[in-house]
Each structure stands twice: as structure tokens, then as C-alpha cells.
Amino acid sequence: MKKGLKYGGIALGVIVVLALIGGFTINYRGIPSYEVNIPDYQLNSTPESIARGKKLTLTLCAGCHRDPETGQLTGAQMKDAPAEFGTIYSQNITQDKEYGIGDWTPGELMYLLRTGIKKDGQYAPPYMAKLPLMADEDIHAIISFLKSDDPIVAAINKPDQPSEVGFLTKLLCNIAWKPFPLPENRIEMPDTTNKVELGKYLAHNLDCYSCHSADFKTNDFLEPTQSAGYFGGGNPTLNLEGEVVPTANLTPHPTGIGDWTEAEFILAVKSGIKQGEPKLRYPMAPYALLTDYEVGAIFAYLQTIPPVENEVERVFEEKEAKMD
Ligand code: HEC
Ligand code: HEC
CATH class of the missing domain: 1.10.760 (Cytochrome Bc1 Complex; Chain D, domain 2)
Incomplete structure (x- = not known):
């Protein structure tokens, strides 16, 4: 009986130690990075694609990226992210070269929006939206708008607020959440008459x-x-x-x-x-x-x-x- 308890205690101790080592490793490793393989990507903006992109960006991205202070897409705290995920900020996505996306190529933007992998290889957790199923034409429209001279995306040199990513986010990014693959084939727009x-x-x-x-x-x-x-x-x-x-x-x-x-x-x-x-x-x-x-x-x-x-x-x- 006592022996059983002792061995049980040792086994439990070993499990606790292993869990701690695993926990420290993940906490130290943080959010994983991935290889970046950006295919050739040409941006051919037209007034129509920019207008379409503006509507999609305001509908899909502004809710998270609009900063109440500037009224522009300079980033904000995600107050509705569960506390266990940490204190999360969306980033400056105006055309500023230092803090925004002024130095991102259209291909790098496409790659992030499709897969969730940023140009430096870091994975953006699910609190940043991804568009694995959107038609190529619509993704292209969003990028056309982000790179346009519309005042909403004009460069504002406001620094990004770094997120304080919680342990749960790091853990899930290591064991559960993974980038999406780039679609193998072109995704066509739906038949809008249907x-x-x-x-x-x-x-x-x-x-x-x-x-x-x-x-x-x-x-x-x-x-x-x-x-x-x-x-x-x-x-x-x-x-x-x-x-x-x-x-x-x-x-x-x-x-x-x-x-x-x-x-x-x-x-x-x-x-x-x-x-x-x-x-x-x-x-x-x-x-x-x-x-x-x-x-x-x-x-x-x-x-x-x-x-x-x-x-x-x-x-x-x-x-x-x-x-x-
Ligand atoms: C960020 C999360 C979120 C997204 C995205 C979202 N909704 Fe909702 N929706 C909600 C919540 C939460 C409620 C309930 C609000 C309440 O009870 O006041 C709701 C309520 C509704 C209602 C009211 C239904 C009822 O029975 O009261 C409709 C209709 C609706 N949503 C349609 C949509 C459509 C269409 C879309 C996409 C274009 C959409 N929602 C996207 C969170 C969302
Ligand atoms: C639900 C909130 C949310 C939505 C919706 C969202 N984003 Fe984000 N976005 C974030 C957060 C949070 C980050 C920071 C991610 C990180 O720290 O890894 C981010 C990061 C980015 C980045 C990387 C910026 C950088 O400098 O690293 C780009 C580009 C971006 N978002 C563009 C978009 C676009 C375009 C859309 C619309 C299609 C969009 N986002 C929709 C929350 C969101």
C-alpha cells in the first residue's frame, strides 16, 4: 500500500517535471515561425478593384485594425479577445514604411492573408483573420486598396503596440493552430446571378x-x-x-x-x-x-x-x- 503510494508519487513527480519542462520550452519558444515561400504575384490595380477592396477592407478588417485615436487603420487593442490569450493588439496597416505595411510587397500581403504567415515567417494566431477560401479576385482587391492612395490607408507613423501573448496562445500555436496551405488552384468568384x-x-x-x-x-x-x-x-x-x-x-x-x-x-x-x-x-x-x-x-x-x-x-x- 505504502509502496504503491510511493511509486505513484514518483510517477506523478516525473509527470509534473515533464509538464514543467514542456511548459517552459513552449513559453520560451513562443509562437513558431515557418518557411516563407511566396509565389510570383503581380498587382494590377484598377479603380474597380480598389473600390471593391475598400468595401471588403472596411467590412472585414477595419473592425479590428481601426484605431479609435487616429480613426485610421493604425491598430487597436483587441478588447474582446479572451484574457487567457494575453493582451492582444492589432497592428498598423497603413502605408507607413516603418510601422505599417509600406514595405510589404503585394505577394507578402497575399501570403499572410491566405496562410497566416507573416513576411518574417512568424505565424499570426487566429485572432488575426485569414482568408483561405476567398476568391483570388477579392484578395487582389483588398491588396489593391491597401496599396492605393485612399486617405484611409495613407501612411501614419504610429508605432505598433506589441502584444503580450499569453501562455495559452503560445501552447495552442505549438500544438493545435497551424498555418493554412496556399490554395493549389485559382479560386474563382461565385456566380453573382445565382x-x-x-x-x-x-x-x-x-x-x-x-x-x-x-x-x-x-x-x-x-x-x-x-x-x-x-x-x-x-x-x-x-x-x-x-x-x-x-x-x-x-x-x-x-x-x-x-x-x-x-x-x-x-x-x-x-x-x-x-x-x-x-x-x-x-x-x-x-x-x-x-x-x-x-x-x-x-x-x-x-x-x-x-x-x-x-x-x-x-x-x-x-x-x-x-x-x-
Ligand atoms: C464577430 C461575431 C459575429 C459575426 C462575424 C457575425 N455575427 Fe451576427 N451576431 C453575432 C452576435 C453576438 C449576435 C447576437 C447579438 C445580440 O444578441 O444582441 C448576432 C446576431 C445576428 C442576427 C440576429 C438574429 C436574431 O435571431 O436575433 C443576424 C440576422 C445576424 N447576426 C446575421 C449575421 C450575418 C449575415 C453575418 C455575416 C455577414 C454575421 N451575423 C456576422 C455575432 C456575429
Ligand atoms: C479579429 C481581428 C482582426 C481582423 C478581422 C483582421 N486583423 Fe489583421 N491583425 C490582427 C492582429 C491581432 C494582428 C497582429 C497579429 C500578430 O501579432 O501576430 C494583425 C496583423 C495584421 C497584419 C500584419 C502587420 C504587421 O506589421 O505585422 C496585416 C498586414 C493585417 N493584419 C492585415 C489585415 C487585413 C488586410 C485584414 C482584413 C482582410 C485583417 N488584417 C483583419 C487582427 C485582425
Whole structure:
């Protein structure tokens, strides 16, 4: 009995020591770096590609990169990142050569947006968005805009705030999160006259599914439809005060948007307005730049996916419930 305890104690001691060594190694090693293999990449901007890129950048990137101090894309603290991940800042992505992306080539930008690998080889953890499924033309449009002379991306020499990356982020970057492969073939734009096809493209590439499925941890970024609870909601996202705001069920089930009209959906997505209820809250941001046709296409696609039964209650603080 005593002997058993002793051996058990030794085994436990060995496990603890190994775990500590592993922990120190990961903490020291930090976020891993990868080889950078940038293919030939030509940027041929046109006024159309810059305009398209502006809309995509404002819709997809500005939420994280816009700095409340400058009003420009000089970076900000990610207040809604879970505390275990550390204190995270997005970076200056204006055309400043010192702190921004002025010295990044279009190919380096494409490579980061596709794979998550920065030009120095360092991996950008999942709190920086990646676009593994976006059409080549749309990625090209975003880069055209970032490299354009639009005032929103004009160089501002504001230093980046370094993130204090937590142990959990380092651990997951070493054992779970990996860069995405560069797509082997060109990804074509969806047929925009086919509403369901366009809606699927937008629902995946504007990241609707990533918030609106069961949990960020169980999302499948290369095959979004394989994400756990695909569009069934309940993902416990955080607002800027660190409070949980569960995402809504957007499947065609009575507990989702089964009895919504297209007009109600467009109003909610573009303006955050829900009849008889307080406005939709952060991190759901109004998609004001999308056209009614685009949001209608997302609605049409959502009508075709498997219904999920999941009643997500909107919980309000009293102060919020009184507003409106
Ligand atoms: C959810 C928040 C979020 C979104 C959305 C986001 N980013 Fe980022 N971005 C970050 C964070 C955080 C970093 C810093 C990553 C790091 O420290 O590894 C970053 C880093 C970058 C960098 C590297 C800058 C440097 O100097 O190292 C570029 C370029 C960039 N983002 C461009 C974009 C573009 C373009 C988009 C839109 C398609 C975008 N980001 C969307 C949060 C975000
Ligand atoms: C960053 C996470 C996030 C992203 C990205 C996101 N949503 Fe949401 N969405 C939420 C949250 C959280 C709520 C619940 C807000 C509340 O309860 O106030 C919500 C609510 C909604 C609602 C209201 C549904 C209801 O039953 O109340 C609709 C409609 C919606 N989102 C559509 C979309 C569409 C379409 C997209 C993509 C274009 C999208 N969302 C992207 C987080 C997100």
C-alpha cells in the first residue's frame, strides 16, 4: 500500500517535471515561425478593384485594425479577445514604411492573408483573420486598396503596440493552430446571378459562420459546413466589457430564423435593428456597406442549410432592456 503510494508519487513527480519542462520550452519558444515561400504575384490595380477592396477592407478588417485615436487603420487593442490569450493588439496597416505595411510587397500581403504567415515567417494566431477560401479576385482587391492612395490607408507613423501573448496562445500555436496551405488552384468568384451560390460565398468569407456556429474552437476553416453546429448559434462571444453575448441561430428552424422574412433579415444585418427588441449588440456589427441584394443572397443561402434546433436566449442587463 505504502509502496504503491510511493511509486505513484514518483510517477506523478516525473509527470509534473515533464509538464514543467514542456511548459517552459513552449513559453520560451513562443509562437513558431515557418518557411516563407511566396509565389510570383503581380498587382494590377484598377479603380474597380480598389473600390471593391475598400468595401471588403472596411467590412472585414477595419473592425479590428481601426484605431479609435487616429480613426485610421493604425491598430487597436483587441478588447474582446479572451484574457487567457494575453493582451492582444492589432497592428498598423497603413502605408507607413516603418510601422505599417509600406514595405510589404503585394505577394507578402497575399501570403499572410491566405496562410497566416507573416513576411518574417512568424505565424499570426487566429485572432488575426485569414482568408483561405476567398476568391483570388477579392484578395487582389483588398491588396489593391491597401496599396492605393485612399486617405484611409495613407501612411501614419504610429508605432505598433506589441502584444503580450499569453501562455495559452503560445501552447495552442505549438500544438493545435497551424498555418493554412496556399490554395493549389485559382479560386474563382461565385456566380453573382445565382443568389444561393453568392450567399454561401459571402456567409463563409465575411465570417458569418465563424461567429454563428457552436464555438470558435470547433470551426472548420477550410470546410466551413463541417463546423460543429454550423450556423446554429450559441457561440459565447465576448463584448468589449468582457461579457458573454451568445450568437444567434441563423438556420431555417423555428428557433433560428425559420419564420423571418428577407426584409427583416436585411434590416437586422445592415442596421442591427430587430422589431420590438433592443438593437443587436457587439460583436455583431451592422454590415452597412453590403447591398440589399448581397444580404438577400445570404438569407437565400441560409434557407438551404440543415435546420438546427437551438433556442438562444438574448440576455439583457436591466439598463439595456430599458433603453430603446
Ligand atoms: C479579429 C481581428 C482582426 C481582423 C478581422 C483582421 N486583423 Fe489583421 N491583425 C490582427 C492582429 C491581432 C494582428 C497582429 C497579429 C500578430 O501579432 O501576430 C494583425 C496583423 C495584421 C497584419 C500584419 C502587420 C504587421 O506589421 O505585422 C496585416 C498586414 C493585417 N493584419 C492585415 C489585415 C487585413 C488586410 C485584414 C482584413 C482582410 C485583417 N488584417 C483583419 C487582427 C485582425
Ligand atoms: C464577430 C461575431 C459575429 C459575426 C462575424 C457575425 N455575427 Fe451576427 N451576431 C453575432 C452576435 C453576438 C449576435 C447576437 C447579438 C445580440 O444578441 O444582441 C448576432 C446576431 C445576428 C442576427 C440576429 C438574429 C436574431 O435571431 O436575433 C443576424 C440576422 C445576424 N447576426 C446575421 C449575421 C450575418 C449575415 C453575418 C455575416 C455577414 C454575421 N451575423 C456576422 C455575432 C456575429
